[in-house]
Amino acid sequence: MERFNPIVVFMYFALTSGIAMLCMNPIMQTIALVGAALLFLIRRAGRRGGHLPMLAFALLACVINPIFSHNGATVLFFVNGNPFTLEAVIYGAVCGVMLLAMLYWFRSFSALMTSDKILYLLGRISPKIALTVSMALRYVPLFSAQMRKTAQAQRAMGAIRADDSLSRIRGGARVFSVTLTWALENGIVTADAMEARGYGEGRRTSFAIYRFHRRDAALTAVILLLGGGIYYGVFGGFAAYQYYPIVTVRQDTAALLTYGAYALLTALPSTIEAGEIIRWKYLQSKI
Amino acid sequence: MEILTVKNLSFRYAMNEAPTLKDLSFSVSEGEWVVICGATGSGKSTLLRLLKRELAPVGEMQGEILFDGRPLESLPVRRSAQEIGYVMQQPEQQIVTDKVWHELAFGPENMGVPSGEIRRRVAEMASYFGMEELFLRDTGSLSGGQKQLLNLASVMVTGPSVLLLDEPTAQLDPIAAADFIATLDKLRRELSLTIVLIEHRLEEVLPLCDRLLVLENGSLLTYAPPKQAVAALAGREALLLSMPCAVRLYHELPPSSETGEPPLDIREGRAFLRENYRNGTASLPEETKRAEKEKALSFDHVCFRYEKSGKDILSDLSFHVSQGECFCILGGNGAGKSTALSVAAGLLKPYGGTVRLFGKKWKAYASEAPYGRELAYLPQDVTVAFSRNTVREELVGFGVATEAFPYDLTPLLDRHPYDLSGGERQLTALAMVTAKNPRVILLDEPTKGLDAHAKAAVIGVLRALRDRGAAVVCVTHDVEFAAELADRVALFFRGELISTDTPRRFFSGNRFYTTPVSRMTRGFFGNAVTVDDAVRLCLANGRREGAR
CATH class of the missing domain: 3.40.50.300 (P-loop containing nucleotide triphosphate hydrolases)
Structure with missing residues (x-):
């Protein structure tokens, strides 16, 4: 997925998770979770662990909903005279599934969309904001590093005593204010350097290292086709569902087509990733 | 065109x-x-x-x-x-x-x-x-x-x-x-x-x-x-200071109508010496060893690394600096020289070995006790030393007696520290850290970005501090500065100090990592490492008979 243009990647995630948020259909939600988890596992996005807290969170939703919601026809038992219904449990479980799917989507998304890719998207909308953010991304670490160095130097000069809290507070305030001065001084030089390189003399263009290749166009077409079909299905009522009083889900051909399309859409990135892995294995075995 | x-x-x-x-x-x-x-x-x-x-x-x-x-x-x-x-x-x-x-x-x-x-x-x-x-x-x-x-x-x-x-x-x-x-x-x-x-x-x-x-x-x-x-x-001393060593040598020797055009680089400088001067007395006498004084700072098999799984930045580093001595540590980039200095200043803790100040372990000091009185440390970028709005406030804050400082700071008093030139900043910071007469002074690249004039002023100040009995330790890239200032010079390589010696022996022993004067006079004179050395040897030997 890294090889695709960030716009395509962003569009994919927006569309896929958008559908999952709009349609609480239990079958659709299960499909979303399977797709999201598959992509996450294949990419092993970020660190390996971290599943347990997410699972616990989903389980919590499962239990909490029936405590507060007493709708539904199938009463399992009573708590303090309030009915605890199967339907409420199912609804809670689907909510949990949705949360879990969202978390997985988001973790893959943030691993794929690094800061410069987000900046690129921003640059499409407003080059000025993108430049400001880019400069801020550079300045913030610079500022904190300077503050740390100043504090350390002041300590080694005996101007701040780490064992005296009053001196530490006073010194800290002084360090902060002098670092601000430093940042302003720096800003003046940077502004000079920007002007020397022609900033602010006319219309800017916004350059990015990402290009739009044929494969991006192909993926866009597939995503739009599937996505359009699914949205038509969802808003056309083909994937209708209800939880209360009893759980019912449409299962005719039109509904199955919608589910199928969503399954294809959610499986798309994992298929691409798996394809890449297999292709590399194959290439390696030939070499 | x-x-x-x-x-x-x-x-x-x-x-x-x-x-x-x-x-x-x-x-x-x-x-x-x-x-x-x-x-x-x-x-x-x-x-x-x-x-x-x-x-x-x-x-x-x-x-x-x-x-x-x-x-x-x-x-x-x-x-x-x-x-x-x-x-x-x-x-x-x-x-x-x-x-x-x-x-x-x-x-x-x-x-x-x-x-x-x-x-x-x-x-x-x-x-x-x-x-x-x-x-x-x-x-x-x-x-x-x-x-x-x-x-x-x-x-x-x-x-x-x-x-x-x-x-x-x-x-x-x-x-x-x-x-x-x-x-x-x-x-x-x-x-x-x-x-x-x-x-x-x-x-x-x-x-x-x-x-x-x-x-x-x-x-x-x-x-x-x-x-x-x-x-x-x-005759323009101030401007000549920044010239290449061959030019300085040319101008410091007595002028003569026969010497021709000034040499610009090492190669021309060598030719100039060969053509115009004799080398009967090839070497300057070695300076007599000073009596060893009390050890001010000593490293004893010190090991340090930033991360547990990282590599050693300092490995078994051992050296000492005595009172009234200038010690310069030279070495490549990223070799760990600055780290060694931070360890000496107690800002980083080694995982092995001991660092002692006047025979007392760093650990034995109450955490902040040595700063100011015993030990002063100036980092590479001296802007971080300033935290007030004028030089005067800084100097008052540190209790600097301006008269006692071997450089006149009075013209700078009402300026903002950030508005000073690089050299003025370095000298002001030096005045601040040395106000309480610390016995050990640690400096990281004190000549970085300084022009020749400011460098000469820094050398003057550091010499004066040394003569008062302070131990001065400099980490530097600047070989000419080290050759002029140091009593002993050491080369830092792969976490330890290699070849510690007097500047004259150290630089005339190295073939590449040495001063331009030493490279220029190699094989002609034995141990000239500064322009002064070369001038003294030239004058002692006299001009070649029938020199062009």
Whole structure:
């Protein structure tokens, strides 16, 4: 997925998770979770662990909903005279599934969309904001590093005593204010350097290292086709569902087509990733 | 063809009485490399900024500046930004964006160049400057030398025909500086780029440049090819200080009608010595060993690493420094010299071995006790030493007795520390940290970015502190500084100190890592490492009979 243009990647995630948020259909939600988890596992996005807290969170939703919601026809038992219904449990479980799917989507998304890719998207909308953010991304670490160095130097000069809290507070305030001065001084030089390189003399263009290749166009077409079909299905009522009083889900051909399309859409990135892995294995075995 | 012409240029800053530049006239031809030199405050930077319209200072200007035959101010905005490139001293402050590729694209973006064209130019620049590996990196993660090359590349990307540079190598270590100068030379040769460079380290640049422009108090002292310009400097001590060692040697020896043109580099310097002087007495007598005094600072098998799984930065480092001694640690970049100094200052804790101050372990001190009275530490970038609005407040805050300090700080008292020149900053910071008469002074690169005059002042101050009995430890790249100041010099390599010796023995023993004078006199004299040494030996030997 890294090889695709960030716009395509962003569009994919927006569309896929958008559908999952709009349609609480239990079958659709299960499909979303399977797709999201598959992509996450294949990419092993970020660190390996971290599943347990997410699972616990989903389980919590499962239990909490029936405590507060007493709708539904199938009463399992009573708590303090309030009915605890199967339907409420199912609804809670689907909510949990949705949360879990969202978390997985988001973790893959943030691993794929690094800061410069987000900046690129921003640059499409407003080059000025993108430049400001880019400069801020550079300045913030610079500022904190300077503050740390100043504090350390002041300590080694005996101007701040780490064992005296009053001196530490006073010194800290002084360090902060002098670092601000430093940042302003720096800003003046940077502004000079920007002007020397022609900033602010006319219309800017916004350059990015990402290009739009044929494969991006192909993926866009597939995503739009599937996505359009699914949205038509969802808003056309083909994937209708209800939880209360009893759980019912449409299962005719039109509904199955919608589910199928969503399954294809959610499986798309994992298929691409798996394809890449297999292709590399194959290439390696030939070499 | 003349690309830059300056006619009767005078300039006065709005808030000043006296003019900063007085009636300058000169012209630069296409493809020429001009080096501007002069003392601090002689108007070098003002002149250079006037040549770049976007950066021209506010004030009253008389005279004319012509670019390519037409007045600079009549140049269209875009052409002015594009044709005249400007690189400043601080590598960090000129970088605008967070990614290397974005930095390269910044100039063309401003000029509204279409995306496809930018892609090509950026790729071209990255290839030419050998930055492909760095292309996707964060600009903050580059080394100083890489940052400055990036600044150069991102100015070159718009295709300027004139490049103005204001001390671009002052903040770089010698190897990165030589790299940078070599790149400039390549640009000049391959693209016939016109270069105007302000520089105070002339050892490498002078033999390469076409003309030297010397400013003195805002007036043009001389503007000529280096040999002639240098010959005109006789008797001007302050200006000669920044010249290459061959030139200094030439001027310090008694003048004679027969010596011919001044030598500029090591090779010519050798020829000059061979032709004009005898070498019957080849070596200076070794200085007698000083009586060992009390050990002020000692490292005993000290080991340090930043991370548990990282590699050792200091491995079994052992050395000591006595009271009343100047100890200089030399070594390559990233070797860990600065880390060693931070460990000595107690800012980093070693995982093995012991560091002692006056025989007492660091650990035995109450955490903050030694700072100020026992030990003073100045980091590489002395701006971090300042936290108040004027020099006076700083000095009062630290209880500095200005009269006792071996350098006159009174003219600086009412200025903001950030407005001082590099040398003044270093000296002020030195006055602050030494106010309580610490017995150990630790300095990280105290001569970085200083001109020859300020360097001489720093050497004077440090000598005075040493003579009062302080132990002075410097970590430095500057071999000439070490040769002049140190009582003992050591080479830091792979986490330990190798070959500790007196400067004369240390430098005359090394073949590459040594002072220019030592390289110039190798094989002719035995142990000359400073210009003074060489002058003494020349005078002791006398001139060759029948010298040309």
